[in-house]
Amino acid sequence: MSIRVENINKKFGDFVALDNISLELPEGQLTALLGPSGSGKTTLLRIIAGLEQPDSGSIAFYGKDQTDQHVSERGVGFVFQHYALFKHMTVYENVAYGLTVKPRKERPSKAEIHKKVMSLLELVQLDWTANRYPNQLSGGQRQRIALARALAVEPKVLLLDEPFGALDAKVRAELRRWLRKLHDEIHVTSVFVTHDQEEALEVSDRIVVMNQGRIEQEGTPDEVYEQPATPFVYGFLGSVNLFHGRFEQHQIVVGADAIEHRDEALIHGTDVFAFARPNELEIITDVDATNGILATVTQVLAYGPQPRVELEGVNEIGQPQHFQVALPPESIKGLALQIGQRVRLVPSRLKVFERDSSAVVAGDKTT
Numbered sequence: 364m365s366i367r368v369e370n371i372n373k374k375f376g377d378f379v380a381l382d383n384i385s386l387e388l389p390e391g392q393l394t395a396l397l398g399p400s401g402s403g404k405t406t407l408l409r410i411i412a413g414l415e416q417p418d419s420g421s422i423a424f425y426g427k428d429q430t431d432q433h434v435s436e437r438g439v440g441f442v443f444q445h446y447a448l449f450k451h452m453t454v455y456e457n458v459a460y461g462l463t464v465k466p467r468k469e470r471p472s473k474a475e476i477h478k479k480v481m482s483l484l485e486l487v488q489l490d491w492t493a494n495r496y497p498n499q500l501s502g503g504q505r506q507r508i509a510l511a512r513a514l515a516v517e518p519k520v521l522l523l524d525e526p527f528g529a530l531d532a533k534v535r536a537e538l539r540r541w542l543r544k545l546h547d548e549i550h551v552t553s554v555f556v557t558h559d560q561e562e563a564l565e566v567s568d569r570i571v572v573m574n575q576g577r578i579e580q581e582g583t584p585d586e587v588y589e590q591p592a593t594p595f596v597y598g599f600l601g602s603v604n605l606f607h608g609r610f611e612q613h614q615i616v617v618g619a620d621a622i623e624h625r626d627e628a629l630i631h632g633t634d635v636f637a638f639a640r641p642n643e644l645e646i647i648t649d650v651d652a653t654n655g656i657l658a659t660v661t662q663v664l665a666y667g668p669q670p671r672v673e674l675e676g677v678n679e680i681g682q683p684q685h686f687q688v689a690l691p692p693e694s695i696k697g698l699a700l701q702i703g704q705r706v707r708l709v710p711s712r713l714k715v716f717e718r719d720s721s722a723v724v725a726g727d728k729t730t
């Protein structure tokens with residue numbers, strides 16, 4: 364294990380920013396710290412870097428304790444959201460900077476620096492910008508240069524804090540793919556902070572889901588998406604339809620409706636959260652069916668990047684609730700739905716959690 368975080372606690376005044384965090388980040392992998400704003404991701408990244416001191420706990424790189432090491436001695440490379448390139452230096456000088464300021468004994472020769480800078484610029488596919496200044500580059504290009512600059516000093520660990528956060532959606536998506544490809548080539552142990560679940564799922568080898576200064580779950584993108592450990596993770600990773608109900612004799616009762624559900628482990632009368640992703644709901648046009656939740660069609664989007672049907676129903680206490688069903692365009696057309704039509708929603712797959720007072724569901728305003 365290359366980075367070991369052990370029992371890290373951090374308070375700002377009375378506010379607990381990190382609550383006993385322990386974590387192992389595997390060597391050569393790209394790990395995403397994913398969570399909503401204020402969950403402690405940046406604080407954890409800054410503590411790993413040595414930019415912030417924990418109140419207690421320890422950080423080790425490759426088995427060597429770093430807790431009392433200064434940031435300059437930890438061998439970390441950074442890329443932040445706002446491009447921190449030096450405006451008065453060319454791209455070449457920016458990338459070379461970390462090498463040229465090394466103590467004379469460690470400093471490579473001019474020829475070595477040139478070779479290294481040019482190979483890094485080729486790696487980020489921007490060798491043609493060597494003589495330009497940062498303001499002559501696009502935002503995405505500047506972030507690629509910032510990455511080349513961070514890599515120039517051969518960091519043991521690369522830390523990225525929302526590196527694409529300030530860019531527009533299309534450029535972000537391109538840079539994500541680009542970063543993934545780059546990481547496959549260089550395999551530097553990297554930690555990547557993001558609040559964007561799509562970004563985390565697409566880019567990383569591992570995801571650490573954080574909430575309120577704690578770790579909710581860690582695992583591969585597949586594991587956290589397919590087997591969310593908590594209601595929070597389920598709600599945070601991707602769109603979700605949430606039903607609050609009560610488990611009663613092989614069904615979940617939601618207000619006046621019910622969904623069939625068999626679960627030997629659940630006790631009769633238990634209050635539950637039941638989740639279904641948009642592609643795990645079916646639309647039944649027979650409203651007299653006994654299985655399924657009644658809802659009204661509000662929008663039919665048969666084409667576009669995410670074909671879906673939007674609906675509105677009510678939750679167990681009669682408040683309006685929004686639902687989303689993702690279907691292939693031909694299935695949507697086949698249903699011939701009308702706006703305002705009443706239908707029933709039947710999950711093809713349901714993930715059920717017992718409801719207790721401590722459970723928090725991301726994005727859920729009804730609890």
Ligand SMILES: Nc1ncnc2c1ncn2[C@@H]1O[C@H](COP(=O)(O)OP(=O)(O)OP(=O)(O)O)[C@@H](O)[C@H]1O
Binds near residue numbers: 375
């Ligand atoms: N220097 C500080 N002084 C006081 N409070 C702080 C300080 N730094 C962070 N916090 C608080 O600690 C909490 C965690 O902040 P942090 O920046 O780690 O969250 P985050 O998950 O990275 O959020 P974001 O995505 O918004 O950056 C926040 O509520 C923040 O207001």
